[in-house]
Amino acid sequence: MMDQMEKSGDGIRIQKMGMSQKRRIGGVCKTVLLFILACIWLIPILWLLVTAFSAYPGMSRTRFFPEKWTLDNFNRLFFHPDSILQYGRWFFNTLVIALFTCIVSSIFVLMVSYSLSCMRFPGRQGIIRFSMILGMFPGALSMIAVYFIMKSIGLTNSHIGMVVVYSAGSGLGYLIVKGFMDTVPASMREAAKIEGANEFKIFTRVMLPLCRPIIVYTVISTFLGPWSDFMFARLMLNSGLSKDWTVAIGLYNMLDKSLIGQNFSAFCAGGLVISIPIAILFAIMQKYYVEGVTSGSTKG
Amino acid sequence: MATEKPKQKKSFAQTAFARYFIDFGEAIAKGDWAVKASLGVMGMGFFKRKQIAKGVLVTLVQLAYLLCFILFSIPNLAKFSTLGTVQYQDPKINPLTFEVEQFPYDNSFLILIYGIASLFLLFVFLLFYVHNVKQAYAVMCDAQNGKHVNSFKEDLQQMLGKKFHVTLLSIPTVGVVLMNILPLLVLIAIAFTNYDKNHMPPGTLFTWVGFENFTDLFGGKLSLTFGYAFKKVLAWTLTWAFLATFTCFIGGILLALLINSEGVKLPKMWRTLFVIAIAVPQFVTLILVRNFFADQGIFNQICQNLGILDLCKGLGLVNKNATFIPFLTDKNWTKVMIILINIWVGIPYQMLIATGVLMNAPKDQLESARIDGANKWKIFWKIIIPYILVVQGPALITDFVRNINNFNVIYLLTQDVYITQDAGLYKSNAKEVDLLVTWLFRLTQEEQNYKMASVIGIIVFVISVVFTLISYSRLMKGGREEDYQI
Structure with a gap:
């Protein structure tokens, strides 16, 4: 507990003495295994990538790599919108919804996690149990009731309504963050308390910086939610007007059975483009994953 | 107060x-x-x-x-x-x-x-x-x-x-x-009203009917198909939720350990490679994969060229005169494929979480175990797994419940592709590969049968609440969360 300050960030590397030869062989085996696994994981993505540049609009049965390469699919997405295909508009809609959802949800989740993990008050166990029960309810079923409720307050076919739907109940998703906060030594909070900090200061100055990796996780997952969700969007944005759609519904409608022959490669291009903001965000924040939390910051 | x-x-x-x-x-x-x-x-x-x-x-x-x-x-x-x-x-x-x-x-x-x-x-x-x-x-x-x-x-x-x-x-x-x-x-x-397609506001009124819907499900005239479908769908839902949660959880930990283990260079790069697969939104990848494995899709062509199709015929896995492997159109193939595809979808997420949790692993315990001469296998089972279970235990239960309600994977892979051959299921709008939620969703979207959907929803709700409360209180007994807060 006291002397981990020299540990590097690479987690639980287990070091053994001697046998460097054996170790090297083990390393090679592991790398080969990882390589094979990575290939399995990346083949569909590769297919997405190359088909996005395919000059053949439909889905090829015989060729993995396209016969002719082109940028026309992207050109069509952004500069030639038609009555159905309005990709730029969808992209903007989704980005706005995802940003606001991400901000609201992350704040909610952190607030709930801190109070349930680090504070002790009467009714705490009750709240934990109650929220567990609520989380059990079949999401898709309550989705329909949510739709009716939103309709009765006039928020269907509105992007504000989408943000409300995605983020309002997010406080229930605190378990992972709470699990992480539970592992932060209470001694650090005690120390701050002795120095006269109130709970607000402990939350913002002590806990939040310590929880950086899990905050990154929360931010990414709440941001990913609206990008990948399409059932809620389908229920809520049902006006049939293409300009209201998010990328998810737009792309789904593009691949309707009658349209798949002319839209498949454009669909791949669209799927590729929406992954970009997520990939960038991840690249910026990835380093936080690797940083250990208590290692190096506890003074024992 | x-x-x-x-x-x-x-x-x-x-x-x-x-x-x-x-x-x-x-x-x-x-x-x-x-x-x-x-x-x-x-x-x-x-x-x-x-x-x-x-x-x-x-x-x-x-x-x-x-x-x-x-x-x-x-x-x-x-x-x-x-x-x-x-x-x-x-x-x-x-x-x-x-x-x-x-x-x-x-x-x-x-x-x-x-x-x-x-x-x-x-x-x-x-x-x-x-x-x-x-x-x-x-x-x-x-x-x-x-x-x-x-x-x-x-x-x-x-x-x-x-x-x-x-x-x-x-x-x-x-x-x-x-x-x-x-x-x-x-x-x-x-669930206690007669809200269905014959009673749709604002055109028509609906009203309270007491327990009529419940008796319909368990003993009334509807019970033949609804009761039959409910049992089948429930069994598959639980099987699926268990397999999906278990495979992804263990797989994620193993992958995280593999990437972080000694001898593997550039752990960050490997992690990124796997995460690329989840950077693409699920509904894109799932629809893509569904086309990849389509009956007339590219993977079937590859299988045919490599003789895998004939091999499957020889093993009796596929009908003798089939021209393709029914990856997503036969009930058994589809169930296996859904679980495999879900592993593909789920492991990178679990790997990220496991990596984060493993960073916080009790290093003093690992240290002393190593000094005492415990081998890697023992350390894994006696220290790492218990630690992860305490930290991730509640999340594991949420994962289980989330898988019971895993709408995306099932719906995107099977909607419009999979057609049931079972008349009993067909009559009540269900399929062999349906989870309770996808069934409920279809009941409401295609049949507007809100009353029955609600009844089934309540039953599922009660089952999962009981299950969760038992396992959750067992995990949390003795306030073990404080063990690691030190």
């Missing part, structure tokens, strides 16, 4: 419940005129102790609620017992004025929602009301005993200190009420 007394250790829930009312009675009986007046004008108790701002605030809330009660709650609650009686009529042109007239009518669904919202508001207000009287009494006690009475500023400061949890939890709670509790109540209510 505010009065401090030694706690008795009887049956906790019972005592707490009884105490709630005893405290309230005591506050009224022993309170002075100001406390008693706060039963009428809620701010009175605070005005007496010079807590003007607090008093004004509380009274304003009271006025706002009364206004809302008169204008909103009373009209809706009056019709709540029948859910409306005035049938909708098409607008008519008045022969005298030639204007289109819409007669007022009742919308059963709005009455149901607003009625439930009114009842909920009433409940919350009553809690607030009782709490307020007790507070007024507590302040009175403090003042009489010569204790310090908080000023408004001090009250506010407490919201960032001792009572910070109130500040933190209040807004998320409102959100949860709006998005989770109210829909839940609405759906429970619908």
Whole structure:
């Protein structure tokens, strides 16, 4: 507990003495295994990538790599919108919804996690149990009731309504963050308390910086939610007007059975483009994953 | 609440419940005129102790609620017992004025929602009301005993200190009420109505039918198909949830350990490679994969070229005269494929979480185990797995429940592709590969059978609640969360 300050960030590397030869062989085996696994994981993505540049609009049965390469699919997405295909508009809609959802949800989740993990008050166990029960309810079923409720307050076919739907109940998703906060030594909070900090200061100055990796996780997952969700969007944005759609519904409608022959490669291009903001965000924040939390910051 | 007394250790829930009312009675009986007046004008108790701002605030809330009660709650609650009686009529042109007239009518669904919202508001207000009287009494006690009475500023400061949890939890709670509790109540209510495609507001009214839907499911005329489908779908849902959770959880830990283990260079790069697969939104990858494995898709062509198709025919896995492997169109193939594809979708997520958790692993324990000469296998089973289970245990249960409700994977892979051959399932809109949620969704979207969907939803809900509470309390027994907080 006291002397981990020299540990590097690479987690639980287990070091053994001697046998460097054996170790090297083990390393090679592991790398080969990882390589094979990575290939399995990346083949569909590769297919997405190359088909996005395919000059053949439909889905090829015989060729993995396209016969002719082109940028026309992207050109069509952004500069030639038609009555159905309005990709730029969808992209903007989704980005706005995802940003606001991400901000609201992350704040909610952190607030709930801190109070349930680090504070002790009467009714705490009750709240934990109650929220567990609520989380059990079949999401898709309550989705329909949510739709009716939103309709009765006039928020269907509105992007504000989408943000409300995605983020309002997010406080229930605190378990992972709470699990992480539970592992932060209470001694650090005690120390701050002795120095006269109130709970607000402990939350913002002590806990939040310590929880950086899990905050990154929360931010990414709440941001990913609206990008990948399409059932809620389908229920809520049902006006049939293409300009209201998010990328998810737009792309789904593009691949309707009658349209798949002319839209498949454009669909791949669209799927590729929406992954970009997520990939960038991840690249910026990835380093936080690797940083250990208590290692190096506890003074024992 | 505010009065401090030694706690008795009887049956906790019972005592707490009884105490709630005893405290309230005591506050009224022993309170002075100001406390008693706060039963009428809620701010009175605070005005007496010079807590003007607090008093004004509380009274304003009271006025706002009364206004809302008169204008909103009373009209809706009056019709709540029948859910409306005035049938909708098409607008008519008045022969005298030639204007289109819409007669007022009742919308059963709005009455149901607003009625439930009114009842909920009433409940919350009553809690607030009782709490307020007790507070007024507590302040009175403090003042009489010569204790310090908080000023408004001090009250506010407490919201960032001792009572910070109130500040933190209040807004998320409102959100949860709006998005989770109210829909839940609405759906429970619908299970006791005849809301289906023959009773669709605003065109037609619907009304309460008691337990009729439940008896229909378990013994009535519908039971033949609905009961049959329910059993099948439930069995597959549980199998799927268990397999999906287990495979992804273990797989994620193993992958995280593999990437972080010694001898593997560039762990960051490997992690990124796997995460690329989840950077693409699920509905893109799933639709892509579904086309990849389509009957006339590219992977079937590859299998044919490599002779895998013939191999499967030889092993009896595929029909003799088939020209393709029915990856997503045969019930057994589809079930296996769904689980495999879900592993593909789920492991990168679990790997990220496991990596984060493993960073925090108790290094002193690992250290001493290593000094004691434990091998890697032992360390994995005796230290790492117990540690992860304590930290991730609650999340594992949420994962299980999330998989029970895993709409995306099932729906996107099988909708419009998989067609059931089972007449019993077909009649009740179910498929072999349906989860309860996808079935419910289809029941509502394709059949508008809201009443049966709600009934099934309630049954599932009860099953999963019981299951979760048992396993959760077992995991949390003895407050093991503090073991690692040190």
